[in-house]
Amino acid sequence: MTPDVDGLIRFYKSPLGRLSRHLIREQMSALAGDVTGKRILGLGFATPYLRGALAGAERVLAFMPARQGASAWPREGPSHTVLCDPMEMPLTDSAVDLVIAVHAIEHVIDAEELMRELWRICASGAELVIAVPRRRGPWAQWDNNPFGFGRPYSRGQLDVLLREHSFTPLEWRDCLYLPPINRAPVIKSARLFERTGRLFGSTFAGILCVKARKEQFPAIARRKRVAQRAGERALSPQTARIY
Secondary structure, eight states, rough: OOHHHHHOOOOOOOHHHHHHHHHHHHHHHHOOOOOOTTTTEEEEGGGGGGGGGGTSSSEEEEEETTOOOOOOSSSSSSSEEEEEEETTTTTTTEEEEEEEEESOEEEOOOOHHHHHHHHHHEEEEEEEEEEBBBBBBBHHOSSSSSSSSOOOBBHHHHHHHHTTTEEEEEEEEEEOOOOOOHHHHHHHHHEEEEEEEETTTTTTOOOEEEEEEEEEEEEEOOOOOOOOOTOEEEEEEEEOOOO
């Protein structure tokens, strides 16, 4: 199940959503580093994490999948959002320097095909910054938040997915140690949860973040897609051969 754009907007307007955005954005910004002059693509529902890039980046685009729906962003000025199929993004090869993917990889039907498409659109040496729900984390177990939908990942699973599609992981970070409970005592104690949770490593972390760099050559060739013309039958019966 994929959360729709209205549900995502409502979550990020809630106290728990605003807090989670702040905590995740801290880690994502540290992983992304200096974005001055870069061509940046936000994939999934990444707009809550892109505002800091608007001033210095060469351009910022936000691609939202059709299954999720799209909303205009930013509120001021022309919209940077595009509704598209993430498996066939309307970009030329080597078009972007940095991809920030949030609410993206865990919701696609074919994660391997998405990784091949990301490799295609990334320039040489481009970086990919991803946030996904941690497989055994509390946020993936509760369906009162958008990270409770889709396929969660362990660090090992995400590492294999990246390496098998020519992205080398460079740095890992964990965040959201607080439970996904939208109550004032939990919200007020967020920093305490984060500090205490880190003492136990990643055991209680809800979100897994990683920065990876594109390698020069693809590990797996892109599958060929056969375009089907309108009105053309999908199957063309043929006489069986006799051996």
